[in-house]
Amino acid sequence: MRIDLHTHSTASDGTDTPAELVRNAAAAGLDVVALTDHDTVRGHAAAKAALPEGLTLVTGAELSCRLDGVGLHMLAYLFDPDEPELARERELVRDDRVPRARTMVRKLRELGVPVEWEQVARIAGDGSVGRPHIATALVELGVVETVSDAFTPEWLADGGRAYAEKHELDPFDAIRLVKAAGGVTVFAHPAAVKRGDVVPESSMAKLAAAGLDGIEVDHMDHDEPTRARLRGLARDLGLLTTGSSDYHGSRKTVALGEYTTDPEIYGEITRRATGAFPVPGAGGPAAP
Numbered sequence: 490m491r492i493d494l495h496t497h498s499t500a501s502d503g504t505d506t507p508a509e510l511v512r513n514a515a516a517a518g519l520d521v522v523a524l525t526d527h528d529t530v531r532g533h534a535a536a537k538a539a540l541p542e543g544l545t546l547v548t549g550a551e552l553s554c555r556l557d558g559v560g561l562h563m564l565a566y567l568f569d570p571d572e573p574e575l576a577r578e579r580e581l582v583r584d585d586r587v588p589r590a591r592t593m594v595r596k597l598r599e600l601g602v603p604v605e606w607e608q609v610a611r612i613a614g615d616g617s618v619g620r621p622h623i624a625t626a627l628v629e630l631g632v633v634e635t636v637s638d639a640f641t642p643e644w645l646a647d648g649g650r651a652y653a654e655k656h657e658l659d660p661f662d663a664i665r666l667v668k669a670a671g672g673v674t675v676f677a678h679p680a681a682v683k684r685g686d687v688v689p690e691s692s693m694a695k696l697a698a699a700g701l702d703g704i705e706v707d708h709m710d711h712d713e714p715t716r717a718r719l720r721g722l723a724r725d726l727g728l729l730t731t732g733s734s735d736y737h738g739s740r741k742t743v744a745l746g747e748y749t750t751d752p753e754i755y756g757e758i759t760r761r762a763t764g765a766f767p768v769p770g771a772g773g774p775a776a777p
Contacts, residue, residue: 492521492750494547494758495564495677495705495733499614500524500532501551502621504738507532508539511770515541517745521755521767523547523566523733528582529617530570540770547758547767551677552667553582555657559686560647561676563663564705564731567762568672575666578658583617585656590618592653593645597623600650602632620645621740636740640684647685664700671764675703675731680719681710690722697726702761707732707748709741729754 497503498510505513507524510532514522522544524536533548540546549566568575590609597604604626612629613622624639633639642649658666660676667674676696680687688696693704706719707730723730732748735741759767 490520490752490755491518491746492752492755493519493734493736493746493748494521494523494549494566494675494731494750494755495525495551495708496522496736496745497526497551497738498524498532498536499616500529501526501617502613502619502737502740503616504740507534507536510736510738511536511540511544511546514745515544515770519544519746521545521547522745523549523564525549525551525564525566527551527617527619528553528579528586530579531617533570537768540768542770544770545767546770548765549672550579552579552663553655553657554660554663556660556688556692559688560657561660561688562678563658563660563667564675564677565663565667566673566675566758567765567767568667568670569764570670572666572670572764575670578662578666581656582658586618589653589655590620590623593620593623593651596651596653597627597644602627602630602651604630621737623651625740635742637683642685649685660696661699664696668700671762673702673758673761674700675705675729675758676701677705678708678710678735679704680715681708683710693722694726697728701728702758703729703731703754705733706730707750708735709743709748710735729757731758 498507552563624636731750
């Protein structure tokens, strides 16, 4: 089985619609794909409706968190989307995205970048507006060459010249809320240093003690020595290890299925989840 547990659609900051994403996942030879848009489950219904035969969908979200001033992302899988406390927190994060994005546009204009809010809104479309949409605007304007180039201290990285804060969850609260909703938590790209400051390994131990299920190890932003170190840390802390593309369509160069999760790990995630179940496409494989 080929399993990719971290992808994004136009419901947040990807360029594939949810329907296109699942069709592209099947075409890429995946057996399982997780749709984990930022702080939203809005794309799940369309992804389920378009799910091709032979592909299983794992529903999820990537939750925006902050610990001791450092931003981090928490992948949440197979939780009950209607659980009220978690739904309320996701809504608070989403509601803060537009004022935050407008502030970053203003800061960029103060730095001499001729970006307009209308340009960012056009790029975001119906998705939850975020930094990747602003980064795409900077690419269009020729300020940077790629979206990744915008995530530096010069521009949009945490603490960068045009950075602005938004409402974010405490990761310990995120773990508690996701577990209460029957879900499973995995710390996304925990050592992606090129994105900015990362959470120290001592804090990861505390998160594990609080119920964190796993860490994302095989990811485009982790080099081989980092992956080896994270695998050792996971063994020491009793955490699951996943691999994922963090696919954003044409917004990033990574392809669907470029990094994958071991089927045994996937099976353990589905066994731990009680809030929702993987959705097989018509005639597709059942959950392990």
